[in-house]
Amino acid sequence: MNRRTFLKTLASGALAVSLGSRLNPLSQALAQTPGLPNLVATKGADLPAMFDKSLTALGGLERFVKKGQTVLIKPNMAWAVAPEGAANTNPALIAHIIKNVLNLGAKRVYVYDNTCDNWNDAYRLSGLEKAATEAGATVAPAHQEGYYQKVEVPGAEYLKTIQYHELYLEADAIINVPVLKHHGGAKMTAALKNLMGAIWDRRPLHRQGLDETIPEMFLYKKPTLHVVDAARVMLNGGPRGYGDSRYLASQMLVVSPDPVAADAACAKxxxxAGLRVPDYIARAAKIxxxxxxxTKLNVQRLVV
Amino acid sequence: MSLNKKISLKIALPWLRRFLAYGFLALLLLAFLNPRPLSEVVAFLARFQFGQALAHLASGGDPKTIALVTVMALLTCFLGRWFCGFVCPLGALMDLVSRLKGLFGRRRFRYKPFTFKSVLIPLLTLIAFWFGASTFFGLLEPYSLLVSKSLVYAGPNLLLFGVIILAFWRGRSFCDFLCPTGLVLKILALASPFHLSVKANCLKCGACSRVCAAFCVDGQTQTLDRGRCLLCFDCLAVCPNGSLSWGRVSAPRALPVQSRRSFLSQAAFGVLAFGSWLAPETLRAKTLGQPDAAPILPPGALSLAHFGAHCSLCHGCVRLCPNQALVPSSVTHPALWDRPVLDPYQGFCQYDCVLCAQICPTGALRPLSVEEKHRTRLGQVTFERAECVIVKNGTSCGACAELCPTGAVRMTMTPLDREEPFIRDNLCVGCGACQQACPVRPISAIRVTGLLIHQTADLPVVIETEDETLTEDFPF
Structure with missing residues (x-):
């Protein structure tokens, strides 16, 4: 090694460390663990069983959640729509993940969403408040600005500051559990878009463009695992769904520590089914x- | 009746009254502090307010309200103004404030004979109500005054402050010369067979007059104005000789009554006051001004004419709206005289929610079923395409369509190869969700203009289709 390469390596190493520490080193490291797949997609009818199989393939849930940790599980429960509408994450899947996380010895499990419909109605009608509470999680309110704290986002071009829920900032591990569906504004919503329910101030994202801003929500703190419920995918009229919405019985669950890979698989x-792919995936990869x-990833496909 | 029993009744009656009156006040405050889970309690307490129930009658009422008003009025004819003493929450508050004065020193009142002046304000208020100007009624009706001025307006409110100062200084004189509900009850109570009476052993010491916060009893001349007695029973407790008692009085000789002249004049005013509620809807003049920008009236308001004539300004709906979408209109629409309107910049009307119409005590908001609500159009959406961020900046947004509950605003592919909001007028219910969600500020690119007469919207189309399937197991 000559001096030049040594200095280059040193500099890039220092940069990586300084960036990495901001970006939650655990998730960075996890995404690149050799031997294990980067993404597991399962096909089947039973979401909890598909989750178990995915996590076994990924090396176990204990890779992502440690004993004694405070864990946040962030579903999509933004809509006052019954589970049949597939506008919110499947309650059985959320309950199953909560139970598994608690079995691993997590100290507390929190669930919240900054809803679009009235929060009481959305929590209740989505069936998620009941399912999560019965599974042992604390379902927290997120409908008032007071629950959120403003932080400066390092390296952000558009969202210099973001107001995250205090539980998002407090959690040792975050599991992002969105539902895959059509979205009138963003074209598609899955892992990346779901973080819009974790923050308070959504208006700046809409004002400056969803494709530009969605990835920047991940610059401050990233979830450690993304579990995308793609069992029944709303194909039009999303994100809420209307009486004439069509659905795709894709019967899939996409699990990955990498939100961009998860969204790329969902985009496929x-x-x-004929929908268009959002630009924010490419932008998220770019930053x-x-x-x-x-094709560059170790993708495992399983049928349950 | 033994002496013991009489003494115990004298102590029990005032305490029972205080327990009930303060209990109602506490329950009301409690219910309004946790309005959503306790909305049934709020609705019950609001319906039970005599003034609100009268206003409900004027707006057409329902069988329940008619029965309630009849029972309450008949009870008043027999027992006197029990409502003012036992139920009225503002009365209870004034009572508490007046008692505070006792802590700071002398709390002493003096009998005031009936005067014409004392009925002037409530009478004019009731007559104005007759002509559809419910604003003055709303400002002075005790329940409206208490709820709106203490629970809705966060800042210090001059009107409530004035009422409290008045109570501290002059006891319950509000109930005599300001309260419109009080005037109606006063008339009903004039000839009640149950009232205070005095025995021959009266010392004429005047102790009863000194504690009477309603100024209705004169110990010296043994005179009682039954119309003003609020049944507080404080006089029973202070009478040193046990000569005062409350009960059915049949022998005319034993009656300590007000002069015939004051009785007749009060009765005359009463007839006039009652006329207000007998006036048919068609006689009511439209007294509200024409607002500059069309306000979005709450669901169930029917029209500006109906809403304007019957809203009692209690602002219970403002306090209860789960989305905080209803606001008093004094600033935005001065011509509405502070009646609640929907402000989409604050919040939007939740599609499945009918709470405001359910709890409205006067029928200014007619109760709606969820199905009726789904078709009630409060306003009409307009989209200024040139101001939309999608058109202006070429970025993606769709916040308006995201929140639209009916699909009146939906993202649609344009020839420019991007999705833009597309309006279907016939589906719009005017809930304001799109305006609230739009990121363009200070004025949204998509906004709702209120309809002064509510309309009926079409229901969104329901097309059930079979779920599609993928041709391969994994498309990646």
Whole structure:
């Protein structure tokens, strides 16, 4: 090694460390664990069983959640719509994840969402408040600005500051459990878009463009695992769904520590059903949040 | 009746009254502090307010309200103003404030004979109500005054402050010369067979007059104005000789009554006051001004004419709206005289929610079923395409369509190869969700203009389709 390469390596190492520490080193490291797959997609009818199989393939849930940790599980429960509408994450899946996390010895499990419909109605009608509470989680309110804390986002071009829920900031591990569906504004919503329910101030995202701003929500603190409920995918009229919405019985669950890879896989699903792919996935890959090219990743496909 | 029993009744009656009156006040405050889970309690307490129930009658009422008003009025004809003493929450508050004075020193009142002046304000208020100007009624009706001025307006409110000062200084004189509900009850109570009476052993010491916060009893001349007695029973407790008692008085000789002249004049005013409620809807003049920008009236308001004539300004709906979408209109629409309107910049009307119409005590907001609510159009949406961020900046947004509950605003592919909001007028219910969600400020690119007469919207189309399937197991 000559001096030049040594200095280059040193500099890039220092940069990586300084960036990495901001970006939650655990999730960075997890995404690149050799031997294990970067993304597991399962096909089947039973979401809890598919989750178990995915996590076994990924090396176990204990890779992502440690004993004594405070864990936040962030579903999509933004809509006052019954589970049949597939506008919110499947309650059985959320309950199953909560139970598994608690079995691993997590200290507390929190669930919240900054809802679009009235929060009481959304929590109740989505069936998630009941399912999560019965599974042993604390379902927290998120409908008032007082629950959120403003932080400065390092390296952000558009969202210089973001107001995150205090539980998002407090949690040792965050599991992002969105539902895959069509979205009138963003084209598609899955792992990346779901963080809009974790923060308070959504208006700046809409004002400056969803494709530009969505990835920047991940610059401050990233969830450690993304579990995308793609069992029944709303194909039009999203995100809420209307009486004339069509659905895709894709019967899939996409699990990955990499939100960009998870969304890239989801994009392939909706693309196969004729929907368009959002630009924010490519942008998220560009700012280094993950890998959008599935051919470069170790993807495991399982049928349950 | 033994002496013991009489003494115990004298102590029990005032305490029973205080227990009930303060209990109602506490329950009301408690219910309004946790309005959503306790909305049934709020609705019950609001319906039970005599003034609100009278206003409900004027707006057409329902069989329950008609029965309630009849029972309450008949009870008043027999027992006197029991409502003012036992139920009225503002009365209870004034009572408490007046008692505070006792802590700071002398709390002493003096009998005041009936005067014409004392009925002037409530009478004019009731007559104005007759002509559809419910604003003055709303400002002075005790329940409206208490709820709106203490629970809705966060800042110090001049009107409530004035009422409290008045109570501290002059006891319950509000109930005599300001309260419109009080005037109606006063008339009903004039000839009640149950009232205070005095025995021959009266010392004429005047102790009863000194504690009477309603100024209705004169110990010296043994005179009682039954119309003003609020049944507080404080005089029973202070009478040193046990010569005062409350009960059915049949022998005319034993009656300590007010002069015939004051009785007749009060009765005359009463007839006039009652006329207000007998006036048919068609006689009511439209007394509200024409607002500059069309306000979005709450669901169930029917029209500005109906809403304007019957809203009692209690602002219970403002306090209860789960989305905080209803606001008093004094600033935005001065011509509405502070009646609640929907402000989409504050919040939007939740599609499945009918709470405001359910708890409205006067029928200014007619109760709606969820199905009726789904078709009630409060306003009409307009979209200024040139101001939309999608058109202006070429970015993606769709916040308006995201929140639209009916699909009146939906993202649609344009020839420019991007999705833009597309309006279907016939589906719009005017809830304001799109305006609230729009990121363009200070004025949204998509906004709702209120309809002064509510309309009926079409229901969104329901097309059930079979779920599609993928051709391969994994498309990646």
């Amino acid at each position: 699903i909706v693309e196969a 280094g949040l993950g890998e959008a090219d599935l």
